Amino acid sequence: MLCYLAAGLVGSAIPANRGWKPSAQGVTVYVIDNGIHTDLVLPVSAEGVAWDDLIRPEHLADPARAAASHLAFGWGDRDFYLNTPTWWDVNPLRVARAMAGAGETVMHVSHIAEPQIGPDAKAITLSPEEYRRLAAFLRGTFGEGAPARGYGAADAFYGARGGYSLFRTCNAWTGEALRAAGVRAGIWTPFPSGVMQWF
Template structure:
């Protein structure tokens, strides 16, 4: 005689589906909670902005954060590392440079938000090659946050950004063959990988941390970083 399985012995598919759905839903919620806590917890908590010093800027479009530094200050000149031939038609009057880090597909394949595809989002989340974006800037104070640095803090920030670039056999920055978003910007190969756990905003916060500046412990979103600094006047 064939015994029939009782209903209790059968897998509860609806229950498993609910549990799986809750587990998937909990991931972004836990990520958002970690981001909130990380943005509130400071590192270099004793740092105070000096009354006078070298100004740098933090600029955000609501998603992505860039650090803006002078082209030449404190004896540190970016121009030999970023020759004008790397850019289509840079503004020769611009005296500031914006630096940002991003995942390769996100940067190179999505010049506009509407160009984002599923594989782009997956690359940004799961991890991909780091790319550095560089842009000459005329007015660094537009929609920016300002930070004054002591000379030694500025030098550490400069060195931290410089160390994010990959070098070729000739010791020069490795420009990527890409037209850029406009005449004033270019892409370069970076070191390491970008992911959901190591976003562009975390990169910016880490550069400030290395400089000794008070910043957020873990801020994957731009809002978790920019709130700490005063608006540029």
């Protein structure tokens, strides 16, 4: 475990896309952190990128909540995500199965207002090209299958591609997405702090 923690800290500290700088003008996206898990937050529509072909109001318990201005995207193990609405519901066996890479994955999408910048919400201004690369990465993560209702009125789960494991966590996926966009981020970011420290 100590070796894993050390490797995560080192991987998070070594930057990819070293020369990247925030764009003076462009699209503002956000990384938000709940202490264990990071999400990427994008506008509902920007630079010709919209999501209504994948993400529909009728997928929500309350379709009116689809009027929100932003979408929060998170990726992870299907069994853990669907059965752990709060951290009080964490089951050690479920965690172990997820870390072993034993299950399928899902994309969790929440319809939210624009985040307020703070310790748990960092803003990143991307050029139009960077933004389109980020959106393409997210779109490429969506898989097959019918959407499932989320924890509340304004979120839903979608089938996803890729395997979750000890080495490819939800936070590592966030780092992958940012690197794919061309943003400076750690080469391996298994922990939320390893993502957030760059912004």
